Amino acid sequence: xxxxxxxxxxxxxxxxxxxxxxxxxxxxxxxxxxxxxxxxxxxxxxxxxxxxxxxxxxxxxxxxxxxxxxxxxxxxxxxxxxxxxxxxxxxxxxxxxxxxxxxxxxxxxxxxxxxxxxxxxxxxxxxxxxxxxxxxxxxxxxxxxxxxxxxxxxxxxxxxxxxxxxxxxxxxxxxxxxxxxxxxxxxxxxxxxxxxxxxxxxxxxxxxxxxxxxxxxxxxxxxxxxxx
Amino acid sequence: xxxxxxxxxxxxxxxxxxxxxxxxxxxxxxxxxxxxxxxxxxxxxxxxxxxxxxxxxxxxxxxxxxxxxxxxxxxxxxxxxxxxxxxxxxxxxxxxxxxxxxxxxxxxxxxxxxxxxxxxxxxxxxxxxxxxxxxxxxxxxxxxxxxxxxxxxxxxxxxxxxxxxxxxxxxxxxxxxxxxxxxxxxxxxxxxxxxxxxxxxxxxxxxxxxxx
Numbered sequence: 130x131x132x133x134x135x136x137x138x139x140x141x142x143x144x145x146x147x148x149x150x151x152x153x154x155x156x157x158x159x160x161x162x163x164x165x166x167x168x169x170x171x172x173x174x175x176x177x178x179x180x181x182x183x184x185x186x187x188x189x190x191x192x193x194x195x196x197x198x199x200x201x202x203x204x205x206x207x208x209x210x211x212x213x214x215x216x217x218x219x220x221x222x223x224x225x226x227x228x229x230x231x232x233x234x235x236x237x238x239x240x241x242x243x244x245x246x247x248x249x250x251x252x253x254x255x256x257x258x259x260x261x262x263x264x265x266x267x268x269x270x271x272x273x274x275x276x277x278x279x280x281x282x283x284x285x286x287x288x289x290x291x292x293x294x295x296x297x298x299x300x301x302x303x304x305x306x307x308x309x310x311x312x313x314x315x316x317x318x319x320x321x322x323x324x325x326x327x328x329x330x331x332x333x334x335x336x337x338x339x340x341x342x343x344x345x346x347x348x349x350x351x352x353x354x355x356x357x
Numbered sequence: 358x359x360x361x362x363x364x365x366x367x368x369x370x371x372x373x374x375x376x377x378x379x380x381x382x383x384x385x386x387x388x389x390x391x392x393x394x395x396x397x398x399x400x401x402x403x404x405x406x407x408x409x410x411x412x413x414x415x416x417x418x419x420x421x422x423x424x425x426x427x428x429x430x431x432x433x434x435x436x437x438x439x440x441x442x443x444x445x446x447x448x449x450x451x452x453x454x455x456x457x458x459x460x461x462x463x464x465x466x467x468x469x470x471x472x473x474x475x476x477x478x479x480x481x482x483x484x485x486x487x488x489x490x491x492x493x494x495x496x497x498x499x500x501x502x503x504x505x506x507x508x509x510x511x512x513x514x515x516x517x518x519x520x521x522x523x524x525x526x527x528x529x530x531x532x533x534x535x536x537x538x539x540x541x542x543x544x545x546x547x548x549x550x551x552x553x554x555x556x557x558x559x560x561x562x563x564x565x566x567x568x569x
Contacts, residue, residue, distance in 0.1 A: 198565050255523035262520060265512040274565040275506050279520070281562060282499075285554055286524060289547075293527035296534060296547055 139337050146334045149327035153320070161320040169233040174321055176226040178328040179219050180245060184287070186216030186332060187252070191284035194277035204344075206273035209280055210263065211339045215332055217256045223249050247294050248287075255283055363446040367454025372461060374431060381427045382462055385420050389470040392416040393477055409478040410485070410536045414529055417470065417489065418496070418522075424462050425500040426517050428455060429508040438508075442567050452501055452563035460497040467493070484545070488535030491548035492528050495555060499524055502559040505566045527551050 157174045190212035197205035227246045232238050241247060259279050266272040375382055396412040432438040441451050467489055475481050500521060507517040528551060534544030 198562065251523055251526055258516075258519040258523060261512065261516060262506065262510060265510040265516060267511075270569040271509060274569065275509060278502075278562045278565055279506065281558060282524060282555075285558055286527075289527045289551055289554065292550075293530040293547060296543060297530040 139334070139341060142330060142334045142337060146327065146330040149323065149330050153324040153327040156320040156323055161317050162314065169230070172226055172230045172233075174324045176223065176230055177321070178325040179226060180223045180249070181325055182328040182332045183216050183219035183223055183249070183252075185329065186212050186219060186336075187256075187283060187287065189336075190216060190280050194280035197273060197277045198281070206277060207343055207347075208340065209277060211336060211343065213256060213259060213280060213283075215336055215339070217253065217260075219328075219332065220249050220253050220256070224253065242298060244291070244294050244298075248290055251290050251294075252283070252287065255286060259283070360447055360450055363450040364453045364457065367441075367451060368457040368461075371455060371458035375458075375462070381424055382465060384427075385424045385462060385466045386469050388423050389416055389420040389466055390473055392419065393470070393473055397477060406479040407537050409474075411533055413470075413474050413478075414532050414536070416474075417467065417492070417532075418525055418529065420466055420470070421459075421463055421493075421496045421500060422518055422521060424459060424466070425496075425504045425521070426507075426514040428459060428501060428504040433508045438567060448564040448567055449560050451567065452505070452559060455505075456497045456501040456559075459501055460493055463493045463497060464490075484541040485536040487545055488532045488541070488548060491535075491545060491552060492532045494552045495528050495548065496525070498552065498556045498559050502563055502566060505563070509566065524555075 153174070157171055161171075161174070163170065190209045193202075193205045193209035193212060196202045197209060224246065227243065227249070228238050231240045231243060231246065239246070259276065262279055263272060263276045266275055393413075393416055396409065396416065399412065400408055429438070432441070442448065471481055471486065471489065503520045503524070504517055507513055507515075507520060510516050527547065531544045531548035531551065535541040535548065538544060
């Protein structure tokens, strides 16, 4: 990678994220038509892209964990941790936006029949345990290994939990809950895609920003040790 | 063949230790029976039998946690784990041997727990026993690896339930579904899928948990 692209990637990404987010907000409020749900439905354009981004972060964290274990790639541990950290932040946002949506759609802040919410609650607990594990092991190769193995568990847990939560509804809520998912019109779908792209670029920006900071921190510590 | 001999020797070591010292299994047995007695007082009159079945799974899960938290106690306190890692055998054999001994403990605990449950609450049927057996495999596989992780951390026993419970949710769904639903086959299928997936990933990744 040339020096220019390395030095300018972050500002470029940040600009892209800013533009896309502004465009998505403008599209959501001025372009996408209202459906029968009225204004409440607008949160869909935030909730679902945020959930996708969280999945993306967890998957990326799992991938980096695999790279660490498999190839012993330098720095993969840090990248995996930063991705999962970001995933947890987006996961909490998914829970919050989902909860608000549930409140206005079904009248309750929490609905156990909403698969996505329950799954994110499980994942939230799982990744909180990841942090507990990570911070109760002294920094070093062992911490990197343990974190990576647990992060890989998460990647397997997501599909298994989706299946389990689907199945659990059959004995917890015998009546199938028909959410009547909105059949998206073309303009709604376009808005949704822009919103997704905005969230992805925002996550990518934050990921790179966090990595730059963490790497700088590490470099500083190394230099300080070298000086002593 | 050599691998299986290693696994057998390691599992035998754990069972022999337990037979001589008796510090885990009696605790598990007493705990599971006490938990069932507590559950009698938790369920108000008129609660359905299904609620009791759900609580049985809580009792089994926490009994397993109790046993798992002691799983690597000897290895850690006496420094056995370093010797095992240095031994000229595949590291995954350590996991498999330990998982087999945990599985034996769980099976013995349930040999008491299930009849006690049938005596105190409601009859048990074949699918429940099948669900328990399949769940045991998953609990032993995942629990052993997580117990090794927790043993390597500063928080030790404190960390194990936090690591284990989110991963145990599919087991609970499969187990409770197999015990109460009209179509238990799909829940048994879920348990089987869970066992297979997590056994493979635990077997493949255990080496990284005990080495640096």
